[in-house]
Amino acid sequence: MLNIALFGPPGAGKGTQSALLIEKYKLAYISTGDLLRQEISEGSDLGKKAKDIIDRGQLVSDELIVQLIEKRIIMSTDSNGILFDGFPRTLVQAYILEGLLLKLNTSLACMLSLEVPRDELVARLLERGKSSGRSDDTAEVIEYRLKEYEDKTKPVAEFYKFRDKYITIQGVGPIPEVLGRLTESIDKTLQNVWFNLVLTGAPGSGKGTQGRLLAKKYNLYYISTGSLLRREIRAGSDIGKKVKGFMEGGELVSDEIVIQLIEQEITQHKNVRGFIFKGFPRTIVQAYILDGLLRRLDSSVSYCIELNTSMLESIKRLSARAKTPQARAYDMNTDVIIHRLEEYEEKTLPVADFYNKQKKFASIDALGVEEDIFNRLCIKVEEGMRILR
Secondary structure (H helix, E strand, O other): OOOOOEEEEOOHHHHHHHHHHHHHHHEEEEHHOOOHHHHHHOOOOHHHHHHHHHHHHOOOOOHHHHHHHHHHHOOOOOOOOOOEOOOOHHHHHHHHHHHHHHHOOOOOOOEEEEEHHHHHHHHHHHHHHHHOOOOOOOHHHHHHHHHHHHHHHHHHHHHHHHHOOEEEEEEEOHHHHHHHHHHHHHHHHHHOOOOOOOEEOOOOOOOHHHHHHHHHHHHEEEHHHHHHHHHHHOOOHHHHHHHHHHOOOOOOOOHHHHHHHHHHHHOOOOOOOOOOEOOOOOOOOHHHHHHHHHHHHOOOOOOOEEEOOHHHHHHHHHHHHHHOOOOOOHOOOHHHHHHHHHHHHHHHHHHHHHHOOOOOEEEEOOOOOHHHHHHHHHHHHHHHHHOOO
């Protein structure tokens, strides 16, 4: 998801630019001011409490704001992300937003701050007051709001500066020019967002072959748990000695060992566009483990694609591989092959449902020639990238 906070003092043009940005990037729009005014117009209890505070140009309590925002976020799961206008305004709200997005397995990509001189702001707000009829667009209230903005929102800027997510934008000039500055910054930010792909499918579905091709085409780093474990076995490491029996029997290796190897690979290759995870996660527990690991790195799984094959086709492919130099120990025994396929159905198929519920899942037909399968995969990968961007 592409989540952006549009920052700036009253009159900086956040509302105008927000409308253009949400159309361009297909984002859901959350304006605390609009949400509050909607509650007021509906005459709800929440609206009545907020009206007196807004009329004085003061900030509404966090308890009230967070109820409105969480409700709107839950209703916005089909968008490519969320644009926050007028939130967060305080350091506490910055932490609140971080927590709300964490619940959605996502985070804020950047905060864009529209910079406009004070005299220009006052002129804009007074002019707006003539036509809008808004009670907070009077000279007295304007001065109060600008001072409160300056006093209370500086810590918010520091909060996001510390996280390298704060970007200043010159907010003076024709609307298209300001929009151009905003989109340029957003597009640069997106270049730094990892695209993390989980490639799943039954043993013999072609994940390794296709995963390496995808990694090369899209400049992603390919992580195969099987390859990492076989590397440890060849090196004769302590880990290799522990896992050798499991690997030869086609059994799943303990999560504790696998996650150590994956985390090591990620931390050694941070300067990439993203990762392809092949063979992990294989269980719901591992899906949560990967989620936690990527969250710590301010990232998440972007998309999961299943390579769909029949059990008969998988057996044929694995039996054929057993006769090649690429053969695995578990390819030599039909009973082991069947055991691995049964284990996939029991433990790994629920992983697909896990990502499907997050609207991050697609499945392709993995039968046919390698090139055709790859083309089908590329279509789905690019769909996933569009969702991220």
